[in-house]
C-alpha cells in the first residue's frame with residue numbers, strides 16, 4: 107500500500123564468521139541509512155529498511171547461506187550502515203527481527219486472504235509501484251476518496267463512516283459536518299474540509315477546470331533563466347547543468 111520505499115538493490119556479500127562462510131544481505135538506498143541521528147548522537151535503524159534486509163537474510167538462512175541475522179545499508183552518503191536484527195532496541199526487549207516477523211505474518215495473512223487490504227492513492231509513491239494499474243482500477247471503481255489530492259489514508263479513515271466516495275463528498279454541504287467551529291472528522295479542520303469538498307466537486311463536474319482563488323500577477327522580467335540540472339546522487343556527480351535565457355528574447 108502507499109508508503110513504498112525508494113528503489114533498492116539487494117547485495118549479498120560473502121563473509122566469514124568464525125569458521126562459517128556465507129553471506130550477509132545489503133541494500134543500496136537513496137536515503138540516509140539511519141533516522142533521528144545528529145553529530146553528537148547515534149541514529150536509529152530505519153524499520154522499513156530493516157524489514158527488507160531481514161527478508162533477504164531470511165532467504166539466505168533458508169538456503170543455508172547466511173552467517174547471521176545482520177545486514178547493512180549502503181546509503182546516500184556512501185556510508186555502510188550496519189543493521190543488527192537481533193539487538194534489543196526497546197525497553198520491552200523488541201528486536202528488528204520481531205518487526206520483520208510481524209510484517210511477514212501480515213503479508214501471509216494478505217496472501218491467504220485472511221486480511222483484506224484497501225489501496226490508498228498516493229501521488230508520491232503509486233506511480234512508481236508495480237501494483238499501480240491494479241490499484242488505480244480498484245480505486246476508480248470504488249470512486250475512492252483518496253483520489254482527491256492531499257486526502258490520504260488517515261483522512262479517508264476519519265470520513266469513511268459518513269462520506270464514502272468522491273461523488274458523495276461533492277454532493278454534501280460541508281456546513282453539515284461542522285459543529286462549534288470544528289468538523290466532526292478527527293484531524294480535519296474546517297478549511298481543509300472546504301478545500302477537499304471543492305476538489306471533489308471539480309473531479310465530478312463534467313467540465314471541471316482549474317480556477318484562480320486569488321488574483322495572480324506574473325510580471326514580465328528583463329531576464330528569465332531556465333535551469334536544467336542532472337546529478338547522480340549515488341556518486342555525488344553533477345552530470346549536466348544548463349541555464350539559458352528567455353528564447354523569445356534571443357538571449
Ligand code: SF4
Pocket residue numbers: 107108109110225226227228231232233235236237238239241242
Ligand atoms: S499502487 Fe497500490 S500497492 Fe502501490 S503504493 Fe499505491 S496503493 Fe500501495
